[in-house]
Amino acid sequence: MDYNFHEIEKRWQKYWEDNKTFKTPEDLTNPKKCYILDMFPYPSGAGLHVGHPEGYTATDIFSRYKRMKGFNVLHPMGWDAFGLPAEQYAIQTGTHPSITTKNNCDTFRRQIKELGLSYDWDKEINTTDPGYFKWTQWIFIQLYNTWFDDKLQRGRPISELKLPENIAKPGQKEIVKYIDSRRLAYYDDALVWWCPNCRIVCANEEVLNDCSHEKCGNRVEKKNLKQWMLRIPLYAERLLKGIDKLDWPEGIKDMQRNWIGRSTGAEVDFKIEGLNENLTVFTTRPDTLFGATYMVIAPEHPLTDAITTHDNKNSVNDYIKATSLKSDLDRTDLAKEKTGVFTGRYAINPVNKKQIPIWVADYVLTGYGTGAIMAVPAHDNRDFEFAQKFHLPIACIQDPDVSDSEQKKRILEGKECWTEDGKYINSSNKSTGIDINGMNKDAGIAHITKWLETKNLGTAKVNYKLRDWLFSRQRYWGEPFPVIHWEDGEITAMNENELPLELPKLEKYLPGESGESPLSNSTEWLNIADKNGRKGRRETNTMPQWAGSCWYYLRFIDPKNDKMIFDLAKEKYWMPVDLYIGGAEHAVLHLLYSRFWHKVLFDLGIVSTDEPYQRLFNQGMILAFAYETESGSRVSGDLVEEREGKYFHKETGDEMKQIVAKMSKSLKNVVNPDDVTSKYGADSLRLYEMFMGPLDVTKPWDDKGVKGVFGFLGRAFRFLSNPDNITNGEEDGTVLKGLHQVIKKVEGDIENLRFNTAISAMMIFLNLATKKGKVTVDTACIFTKVLAPFAPHMAEELWHLLGHNETLSYEPWPEFNEEFLKEDIFDYPVSFDGKMRFKIELPVNLSKEEIIKIVLADERAKKWIGTATPSNIIVVPNRIVNIVIKN
């Protein structure tokens, strides 16, 4: 029978839909549950990309396999549908983003259904649906009403926050200020990039190196806007510790650890000459205080103005202005030369009372530590570079552990920087009574930190790179904040029963005059009054796209619940997510934000687990072939033709080099899954994407490769659908062995997400079976079940042809029998000095001595040994024999 995939796939997709085959079980008593989650897509206007089905197929195989293993499976899909493109389309055409979004979701849903993915469509969610974002807003209110108890290391309701006496006395204003300073969500000024031409706030990535806006080319500037911020650093320690328990790729765990960036050190107070203020720095190397020869503060440091002396005001102000125009990329480029200006003022180094100058430089950032550093040029590369440029003193205080005497001399003279360990020198002072000379780094750090603490000059301190999360956007197409700004300055969160706060319909989607979002144009929506006539204004910022994706996995559990965020019993049953697959681009931001929200919800008793995603896997990007000329310029794919394995430019005739690059419109190398399914079918697309290589590596798409798996599916179908090939009675020994090998291999590979080798094992079995020409009904049924998670449409069809009336989606997964896998004979490779020379078949149960005896008696062994005497013979049972001759 021909492999008519069009007909087969259509029929079974309809069957699954009509019968709701993949409906999530309601029975919560089955102890075996598996929650399998994809990173839900942003439904872009371009439709599905071949990158989407890669992860979706992987989770689908896993889901189908787990159902056959008797698990209750939750496998949902939805849309992360707030976002910029729909808003920009609205600005251009006036089409409401909800219309664009709906159309895009319809396309995505159709395309996904055509891939035969076993989602429970009753669980579909959409982040732009008021029934969904009602609860996103609700979570925001929870964050707003939560503070972090440092002692207990957990979030607690704001009502449980005790007021210190000195706060309670002065009055209501002080109390509000104090409480606001402890909330996880707060409202404050923050700097953002602003394009005066487009009247719009720009993301970092939209700002080019020369500070121009990539869309219009005009110069952008920094602007202070009121923004909502989330205090994620309070959870830094919890987020860091939680990583250890997770079954995630080590590389991703490392990236999260580095992002949180815990470092231990000390805060040290420096007296400022002529000011009644201290300059506090954070340092990981308090041991190098004796080498601190100057200080640097960030241009934005709150004391910059006070510190700068009259004579230096102009140069410092000019410098601050210049810095504000630099892009982050510019400022953080290490290759760029260091810049800075002297403030005219000095601080006093607490360990030796020496006067050291205070400079302003943009290599010190205001967001990290205290925004000020003590500079130790002899032992820090950046400080060294800066000191050399501005001729600041360099004092070496460590005798370096180097053998090269020339290098040692240079370091001791302050002509080279030394950042490794060494015994301290020049590190004692009689008046302060401190002496660490002769000590090594660890002892030095401990000693000085203790000294600072006893003298009240500093404290041991843990610092994190993780910064407060800027949580608002000046956009229309996002979740409105459920808060009201009252005319008297009070900010209140809306009541739960007033949610959701929906977006108003607008005539125009252009942003407001002063950088406010388009929502500021909707006066009717914007202005409200309370029952006492107090006037208030709604928040015009909206939430970032992260908001909806931070918690969507929770809503999938109970998406239609309009009374609660979800049913608690259902949450308890399904959480945590057992397998989460998506792109590595979310390694830090989404996954960290989401863990943060989850931990807050856990602290508030809303969710039952401390972590949301137990097992995570990142799929690799799918690239495509592209072509470039000898000089390296890339050429659109439709201008290139292949002749005899080489590639030529259609117009110039030049030979082109085939390279691998990201799919892009400009290279015309985007592969559309619809084209593949119409030509080869969904099962072939699924199988190819899994057969291309390991799931986690980036790999190039090759249309020719689809033919390979298409051929395999065709052979399998033609062989198994032909009754002449299916027999009754006993199965042949080699076929039976091959069958149990493939069951075992596929099972292990699915558990470890190694689908490429699982597919190759199935190919090997099919090659074996077709060579034999006949298999029994049992064998055919078992192989069909093994194939089912990968090529579900064809498997259902074969299952039906083999005489079954029900779907095989819930048929028990076949069990392999070790008995059939046992070997009597092993073909030993015999190697000499590690090089394999010949093979010899031996019974598996021979002793090492017997094996040596037989091997040495073999003519081929005699030839290789010659006149030499083997010095050693290694026998690894059922693996190898190695005869050592040399020496």
Next chain:
RNA sequence: GCCCGGAUGGUGGAAUGGUAGACACGCAGGACUUAAAAUCCUGUGGCCAUUACGGCUGUGAGGGUUCAAGUCCCUCUCCGGGUACCA
């Protein structure tokens, strides 16, 4: 600069420290066909032989550990991704 990956035939890739190149693509030859497509069969890392189911060589480069290294360790080169000069 720093962090995380990676480098194996013409191509995608396989290989618990134990036979390098499974499986597939491509290519070559053959069968079927008037022909082509489809399908099936055979071969296929390179070099030397082809009298031998012979030899030599081979996993980015160079060292090391080991009876044995694609795999472990060190140094280097190149490529991909991330990036916030983190004091």
